[in-house]
Amino acid sequence: MEKVVRIEKVVFGGEGLGRLPDGKVLFVPYSLPGELVKVKIVKDFGDYAEADLIDLLEPSPERRDPLCPYYGVCGGCQFQHAVYQAQLNLKKTILYETFARAGWKEEVPLEGVVPSPKEFFYRNRLRLHVEAESLKMGFVKRKSHEVLRIERCLLAEEVLNQVLLSLYQTPSWLRLSTYSKRIKIESSPLDGKATLIFWTAFRPNKQDLEELSSLPQLKASFYWMKGRHPEGPFPEDASFGGRRLFQGPEQLVYYVQPGVFVQTNWGINLAIIETIKSWGLDCETVLDLHCGMGNFVLALLSEGITKALGVDTDLRAIEDGLYTAERNGINGRLDLRQMSSTEALYQAIKQGEEFDLMVLDPPRGGCKEILRFLPEVNRKYLVYVSCDAPTLARDLKILKDLGYVLKKVYLFDMFPQTYHFEVLSLLEKKA
Numbered sequence: 481m482e483k484v485v486r487i488e489k490v491v492f493g494g495e496g497l498g499r500l501p502d503g504k505v506l507f508v509p510y511s512l513p514g515e516l517v518k519v520k521i522v523k524d525f526g527d528y529a530e531a532d533l534i535d536l537l538e539p540s541p542e543r544r545d546p547l548c549p550y551y552g553v554c555g556g557c558q559f560q561h562a563v564y565q566a567q568l569n570l571k572k573t574i575l576y577e578t579f580a581r582a583g584w585k586e587e588v589p590l591e592g593v594v595p596s597p598k599e600f601f602y603r604n605r606l607r608l609h610v611e612a613e614s615l616k617m618g619f620v621k622r623k624s625h626e627v628l629r630i631e632r633c634l635l636a637e638e639v640l641n642q643v644l645l646s647l648y649q650t651p652s653w654l655r656l657s658t659y660s661k662r663i664k665i666e667s668s669p670l671d672g673k674a675t676l677i678f679w680t681a682f683r684p685n686k687q688d689l690e691e692l693s694s695l696p697q698l699k700a701s702f703y704w705m706k707g708r709h710p711e712g713p714f715p716e717d718a719s720f721g722g723r724r725l726f727q728g729p730e731q732l733v734y735y736v737q738p739g740v741f742v743q744t745n746w747g748i749n750l751a752i753i754e755t756i757k758s759w760g761l762d763c764e765t766v767l768d769l770h771c772g773m774g775n776f777v778l779a780l781l782s783e784g785i786t787k788a789l790g791v792d793t794d795l796r797a798i799e800d801g802l803y804t805a806e807r808n809g810i811n812g813r814l815d816l817r818q819m820s821s822t823e824a825l826y827q828a829i830k831q832g833e834e835f836d837l838m839v840l841d842p843p844r845g846g847c848k849e850i851l852r853f854l855p856e857v858n859r860k861y862l863v864y865v866s867c868d869a870p871t872l873a874r875d876l877k878i879l880k881d882l883g884y885v886l887k888k889v890y891l892f893d894m895f896p897q898t899y900h901f902e903v904l905s906l907l908e909k910k911a
Contacts, residue, residue: 481520481521482518482519482520482521482534483500483506483518483519483520483521483531484516484517484518484519484537485498485499485500485506485508485516485517485519485531486498486499486514486515486516486517487508487511487512487513487514487515487516487517488513489513489573489577490511490512490513490570490573490574490899491507491574491577492574492577492578492869492870492899493558493899494509494558494559494898494899495507495508495509495511495558496508496509496510496511496512496513496515496517498511498517498519500529504527504528504529505527505528505529506519506521506528506529506530506531507528507529507530507531508531508532508533509532509533509558509622510533510552510558510561511533512539512540512542512543512561512562512566513540513570514538514540515536515537515538515539515540515543516536516537516538517533517534517535517536517537517538518533518534518535518536518537519531519532519533519534520532520534540562540566542562542563542565542566543561543562543563544561544562544563545561546560546561547560547600547634548560548633548634550628550630552622553621553622553628554618554619554621554622554628554630555619555620555621555622555623555624556619556633556635556898557635557897557898558897558898558899559896559897559898559899560897564595564599564896567893567896567897568593568595568893570899571593571891571893571899571901572590572593572891574869574899575588575590575869575889575891575901575903576588576590578869578870578873579869579873581870581873582870582873582874582877583877584873584876584877586886588886588889589886589887589888589889590889590890590891591888591889591890592890592891593890593891593893594748594751594755594890594891594892594893595893595896596745596747596748596893596894596896597747597748597751598745598747598896599896599897600634600635600896600897601634601635601636601637601638602635602637602744602745602747602748602896603633603635603636603637603640603744603745604637604640604666604667604669604742604744604745604746605636605640605664605665605666605667605742605744606633606636606640606644606664606665606666607662607663607664608630608644608662608663608664608665609627609661609662610657610660610661610662610663610678611627612657612658612659612660614629615629615648615654615657616628616629617629617630617644617647617648617657617663618630630644631644631645631648632644632645634897635896635897636665637667639667639672639673639674639697640665640666640667640674642674642697643665643674643676643695643697643698644665646695646697647663647676647695650691650692650695651691652687652688652689652691652692653688653692655685655688656678656680656684656688656692657678659680659681659682660678660679660680660681661679661680661681662678662679663676663677663678663679664676664677664678664738664739666724666738666739667724668699668723668724668725668726669724669725669726669727669746670725670726670727670733671699671719671724671725673697673698673699674697674698674699675698675699675700675701675702675713675722675724675738676692676698676700676701676702676738677701677702677703677704677710677712677738677739678701678702678703678704679703679704679705680703680704680705681705683705684703689701689703689714690714690715692714693714693715699718699719699722699724700712700713700714700715700718700722700738701713701714702714702722702738702739704739708795708796709796710738710739712738720735721737722737722738723735723736723737723738723800723803724736724737724738724742726742726746728750728753728778728779729750729753729754729757729779731808732778732779732804732808733804733807733808734773734774734775734778734800734804735800735803735804735807736773736800736804737796737799737800739796740772740773740794740796740797740800741772741773741794741797742772742773742775743775743894743902744894744895745894745895748892748893748894748902749775749894751892752865752890752892752902752904753775753776753779753780755890755904756776756780756863756904757779757780759888759906761836761837761860761861762784762836762860763784763785763836763837763860763861764784764785764786764787764836765785765786765787765788765834765835765836765837765859766780766785766787766788766789766835766836766837766838766839767788767789767790767791767824767828767835767837767838767839767857767858768788768789768790768791768838768839768841769791769821769824769825769838769839769840769842769847769850770791770792770821770839770840770841770842770843770847771790771791771792771797771798771801771816771839771841772792772794772797772801772841773797773798773800773801773804774790774797774800774801774804774805774814774816775841776839776841776863776865777789777790777801777814777816777839778801778804778805778808778810778814780837780839781810781813781814785813786813787813787815787835788813788814788815789815789816789817789824789835790814790815790816790817791816791817791818791819791820791821791823791824792816792818792819793818793819793820794818795818798816798817798818801816802816821842821847821850822849822850822853825850825853825854825856825857826853828856828857829853829856829857833857834857834858834859835857835858835859836859836860836861837858837860837861837862837863838854838857838858838861838862838863839863839865840862840863840864840865841864841865841866842866844867844868844871845868845871846866846868846871846872846874846875847875848871848874848875848878851875851878851879851882852878852882854879854882855882855883855884855909858909859909860908860909861906861907861908861909862879862884862906862907862908862909863904863905863906863907864876864879864904864905864907865902865903865904865905866902866903866905867894867900867901867902867903869901869903872903872905876905876907879907883909883910884907884908884909884910885907885908885909885910886905886906886907887906887907887908888904888905888906889903889904889905889906890903890904890905891903892904
């Protein structure tokens, strides 16, 4: 069934919202506010429907032709059809609407929208599915479980694309891929190279590993069968155990094992760190409850900090944080532990510990389960970094009821060409 609708706005998830003559809401991908479009309804859910875009009757002046040949088939991007400034404006509107939908009654103290230094080629990792038959490496197609073969991703740093293309042409990988199910290619910016991890059902042949590791763009390769650590590096003498090297603020260098999480867009990550540092928060003690490889807690160490504790459940990330501290000559003010945020808070409450500054950078689901414990441990400031606006708004409402005041909000465009973005919030505990 074909219909003509006017797109009112773009909602969280990246789809345009229009209405049928009877008022029913219609979601249309790859559309922009104000556009008059012809659509085909593909699913009717009763109170709303989903449609495919058939024709642009009145296109937006902010529309452009997408650069990626996979756009519209690959499920990775939603905004390539919009000029970059329009993407930023859409995300700002989505942020405000997300807070409103969550029931936030006060003004959102948005201090700024920070664009990415790179609109394309910003991702420092690619995680790809592998299908051995006819050798597909790629992402899942939009609204499908089928793997789309790709040879170049316009969001990925070029070194990652170089490795991907080389894999298609490497005999050893053609053999290894027959019993591999996925791969992760990650850049090591200070080396100008990349690392490769592949998940395999069988132990690889040594000769194949040697040939694979000889690719000029690879710093090291690893394979993962089971356990907490992958096998590697190959070659065995890869510098720093095959760790990836990232330049932090000032002279800080991060050393990160392949597979351990780092923020996707390193330029934006540094911008977030510098923004927090620019606030000049009066703090002597810091607790980072989702510290990962020490991304924030290491960067926030200063002469005024007398104690810093970071906790995370990822053992390899904690190993990297400790390794980074050692390589950078950071003294005993830093304590990194493998434990859950809940366990860390319980322990602090039991021991009567308090921290001037608390940092939260939870997974997409937020951290609703621990919020009630924060006022007993947090003395002054709370910094919340989120990649999911709905769960952030939910958690900030809870924190408001617990006696926190939202002072600053920043939107950082960590993920250009997609509907995702990062939000940095500063809260202050009421006296």
